[in-house]
Amino acid sequence: MTEAPPGIEGPGFVATSLDKVIGLARSNSIWPLPFATSCCGIEFMATMGANYDLARFGSERLSFSPRQADLLMVMGTIAKKMGPVLRQVYLQMAEPRWVIAVGACASSGGIFDTYSVLQGIDRVIPVDVYVPGCPPRPEQIIDGVMRIQDLVKNESLRRRNSAEYKQLLAGYGIQ
Numbered sequence: 001m002t003e004a005p006p007g008i009e010g011p012g013f014v015a016t017s018l019d020k021v022i023g024l025a026r027s028n029s030i031w032p033l034p035f036a037t038s039c040c041g042i043e044f045m046a047t048m049g050a051n052y053d054l055a056r057f058g059s060e061r062l063s064f065s066p067r068q069a070d071l072l073m074v075m076g077t078i079a080k081k082m083g084p085v086l087r088q089v090y091l092q093m094a095e096p097r098w099v100i101a102v103g104a105c106a107s108s109g110g111i112f113d114t115y116s117v118l119q120g121i122d123r124v125i126p127v128d129v130y131v132p133g134c135p136p137r138p139e140q141i142i143d144g145v146m147r148i149q150d151l152v153k154n155e156s157l158r159r160r161n162s163a164e165y166k167q168l169l170a171g172y173g174i175q
Helices: 018-027 039-048 080-092 103-108 138-154 163-171
Strands: 008-010 013-015 032-036 071-075 098-102 129-131
Touching: 018 138, 032 039, 032 080, 039 071, 039 098, 039 103, 039 138, 071 080, 071 103, 098 103, 098 138, 103 129, 129 138
Parallel strands: 032 071, 071 098, 098 129
Antiparallel strands: 008 013
16 A cells, blocks of 8 residues: 555545645556667566566556557667667657656666767667666666656656756657
8 A cells, every 4th residue: 555645634534735646646656668679678577477566567568559558668778779779769758758767878888888889778768767776676676666656756847848858858859
């Protein structure tokens, strides 16, 4: 059971702000889109299994359609040729959307410092949470999802319309 958002409480009622209620609802119903290309995807499969069970955190419904997802989980090595595809998937997601870079390859290119490997997906799309490791353990992936939940829970409804957010997207060539 999640805790009630901060506000005025009494027997049978809670008075709080709309931002807090929507943040609480969003944070416990995140639909992830796994974009797995290599070994980090195997660790993600373990995270979804019975031992770790990501469903406990409200993320049991994996979405393989970007239009129905709000969390893009990029796992594994991303080639430079895959960069435009990843960007297109990101753009097809509806706002609000969040991104996790899982593993060393998605975060920084990993051990593959070659001409064909993208040295971090943050060169193509904005990233909210980085999960380190090669490959990261399921506990680390769960920690990354929990950090996204904290971000979602505390995000203002107006943040996506702010000049700062629009400037961030403009830095990536996204309008």
